Amino acid sequence: xxxxxxxxxxxxxxxMAEHLLKAGNTLYVYDVVPQSVADLKQQGAIACASSKEVxxxxxxxxxxxxxxxxVEAVLFGENxxxxxxxxxxxxxxxxxxxxxxxxxxxxxxKAMGVEMLDAPVSGGQVGAxxxxxxxxxxxxxxNFAKIKPYFELMGKNIVLIGGNGDGQTCKVAxxxxxxxxIEAVAEALLFAAKAGADPAKVREAxxxxxxxxxxxxxxxxxxxxxxxxxxxxxxxxxxxxxxxLESARxxxxxxxxxxxxxxxxxxxxxxxxxxxxxxxMVQALERMANHTVA
Amino acid sequence: xxxxxxxxxxxxxxxMAEHLLKAGNTLYVYDVVPQSVADLKQQGAIACASSKEVxxxxxxxxxxxxxxxxVEAVLFGENxxxxxxxxxxxxxxxxxxxxxxxxxxxxxxKAMGVEMLDAPVSGGQVGAxxxxxxxxxxxxxxNFAKIKPYFELMGKNIVLIGGNGDGQTCKVAxxxxxxxxIEAVAEALLFAAKAGADPAKVREAxxxxxxxxxxxxxxxxxxxxxxxxxxxxxxxxxxxxxxxLESARxxxxxxxxxxxxxxxxxxxxxxxxxxxxxxxMVQALERMANHTVA
Numbered sequence: 001x002x003x004x005x006x007x008x009x010x011x012x013x014x015x016m017a018e019h020l021l022k023a024g025n026t027l028y029v030y031d032v033v034p035q036s037v038a039d040l041k042q043q044g045a046i047a048c049a050s051s052k053e054v055x056x057x058x059x060x061x062x063x064x065x066x067x068x069x070x071v072e073a074v075l076f077g078e079n080x081x082x083x084x085x086x087x088x089x090x091x092x093x094x095x096x097x098x099x100x101x102x103x104x105x106x107x108x109x110k111a112m113g114v115e116m117l118d119a120p121v122s123g124g125q126v127g128a129x130x131x132x133x134x135x136x137x138x139x140x141x142x143n144f145a146k147i148k149p150y151f152e153l154m155g156k157n158i159v160l161i162g163g164n165g166d167g168q169t170c171k172v173a174x175x176x177x178x179x180x181x182i183e184a185v186a187e188a189l190l191f192a193a194k195a196g197a198d199p200a201k202v203r204e205a206x207x208x209x210x211x212x213x214x215x216x217x218x219x220x221x222x223x224x225x226x227x228x229x230x231x232x233x234x235x236x237x238x239x240x241x242x243x244x245l246e247s248a249r250x251x252x253x254x255x256x257x258x259x260x261x262x263x264x265x266x267x268x269x270x271x272x273x274x275x276x277x278x279x280x281m282v283q284a285l286e287r288m289a290n291h292t293v294a
Numbered sequence: 295x296x297x298x299x300x301x302x303x304x305x306x307x308x309x310m311a312e313h314l315l316k317a318g319n320t321l322y323v324y325d326v327v328p329q330s331v332a333d334l335k336q337q338g339a340i341a342c343a344s345s346k347e348v349x350x351x352x353x354x355x356x357x358x359x360x361x362x363x364x365v366e367a368v369l370f371g372e373n374x375x376x377x378x379x380x381x382x383x384x385x386x387x388x389x390x391x392x393x394x395x396x397x398x399x400x401x402x403x404k405a406m407g408v409e410m411l412d413a414p415v416s417g418g419q420v421g422a423x424x425x426x427x428x429x430x431x432x433x434x435x436x437n438f439a440k441i442k443p444y445f446e447l448m449g450k451n452i453v454l455i456g457g458n459g460d461g462q463t464c465k466v467a468x469x470x471x472x473x474x475x476i477e478a479v480a481e482a483l484l485f486a487a488k489a490g491a492d493p494a495k496v497r498e499a500x501x502x503x504x505x506x507x508x509x510x511x512x513x514x515x516x517x518x519x520x521x522x523x524x525x526x527x528x529x530x531x532x533x534x535x536x537x538x539l540e541s542a543r544x545x546x547x548x549x550x551x552x553x554x555x556x557x558x559x560x561x562x563x564x565x566x567x568x569x570x571x572x573x574x575m576v577q578a579l580e581r582m583a584n585h586t587v588a
Binding site for chain 1: 432464468475479481492495499503504548582
């Protein structure tokens with residue numbers, strides 16, 4: 001059993017940390033919210049006062065926080081990981097952030113003798129609680145092999161995509177497809193409804209052919225049944241598409257439909273929909289058309 | 295065995311007509327290309343000199359031609375179906391055309407005492423040859439029941455969606471989703487490639503989660519392996535998206551990503567790609583990015 005650090009005990013991080021703890025690992029934990037640290041302490045974790053302290057005590061430091069600037073602050077901010085970490089340690093960032101920034105962070109850590117894996121997850125809160133997350137990993141095969149036993153305590157579908165940043169790249173690609181498949185189903189079902197056909201029958205017919213997708217099956221049904229409680233919140237998918245579009249701009253890449261999908265999410269936010277499920281993107285199109293799917 | 299008319303003996307129509315003929319039906323056939331009529335005659339069909347003649351001889355008239363103006367010409371043009379058809383007959387339009395125009399055609403035929411079903415197909419040339427087409431039907435349940443035995447000679451997944459035009463609406467919805475899922479996979483794989491990750495590994499990882507789709511599986515592989523021989527030609531998908539966008543404009547509906555996908559197809563046409571498989575849409579994004587998926 002290992003000595004692990006865990007920084008970020010939010011909706012995702014808390015159940016993930018608990019799985020590591022229950023497996024018998026020693027867990028040094030930190031979060032900006034003291035209550036979150038206290039909760040884990042009660043379960044046997046060792047409370048720390050900063051990311052620096054966590055990194056000083058554990059040779060493997062797992063991070064799962066909100067977005068790129070948060071990871072940067074945890075790693076290189078005041079009382080951050082970089083101030084406490086020893087050469088030979090491994091930082092495992094499981095946040096979903098910019099692949100470009102991730103490569104920079106890995107380079108900075110490398111210069112300090114510290115290894116890094118990026119390992120963003122998909123599967124949401126339910127996947128975190130049930131330890132069924134998909135984990136997309138970037139980094140060296142050696143470091144991947146060292147951390148894999150801990151990934152297996154938190155997830156099921158664990159894939160090494162490539163070098164540093166490639167896990168984040170894969171996650172961004174995933175979020176692009178998910179957003180655009182939602183948008184596709186929304187346009188198609190709204191077209192059907194506006195033309196007077198029954199969207200439920202159209203969805204069923206489409207599931208038999210090339211148009212079939214997980215999104216048609218799951219999110220298509222949500223659009224028809226109007227079940228927009230999250231699920232995956234629009235505000236989080238906006239963050240992921242921002243990583244896509246910001247990275248694309250830096251790389252010189254045009255993502256026209258990702259940009260349009262982000263605009264629809266922005267419109268949802270303008271109407272107070274940031275905390276609805278991402279399938280509610282259809283409402284932005286519905287408002288434009290003055291017509292609803294169901 | 296029935297007396298059937300069949301108008302349109304192209305890549306799709308020819309094998310479909312052959313299935314009806316082989317099952318023992320009497321088949322009156324017409325096509326603007328005399329050789330196509332001669333081919334069917336050799337197999338036992340009865341050659342006619344016009345759509346009018348077909349409609350005068352058969353109580354059920356099946357049509358499968360290119361686009362909305364072609365169907366209109368077959369039905370209401372000179373020597374068209376309307377000039378020869380008897381009240382009580384059923385017109386079955388298996389072309390993929392505008393749902394709005396289809397409703398108008400059904401109304402005009404109804405006024406002549408003629409019933410109509412719209413029954414566009416998906417599955418392409420291979421599906422037509424193997425009698426495994428998906429058939430999306432609009433019209434009355436009574437007429438659907440009458441024609442179903444003949445549909446079953448040509449297809450497998452045969453669904454009555456709703457009233458006149460709803461079959462075409464379903465087909466348009468299908469083509470919207472297929473085009474936009476192709477576009478989604480193209481943006482995601484190009485993002486991955488440009489960011490330096492292996493698109494093949496990203497595709498495999500994505501197939502395990504919410505991003506999975508038939509298009510990711512089939513067309514995603516084509517983008518990576520650069521196998522762009524059709525398959526389904528860009529020029530035909532352009533026609534279908536034109537039906538989507540034209541109908542949307544008439545109905546007062548905004549389909550932003552369908553419009554963008556059509557622009558990418560238009561760009562492919564500008565570069566001589568009209569007869570490539572629709573998965574080659576990725577090339578339009580690749581040109582914009584000055585980078586390729588593989």
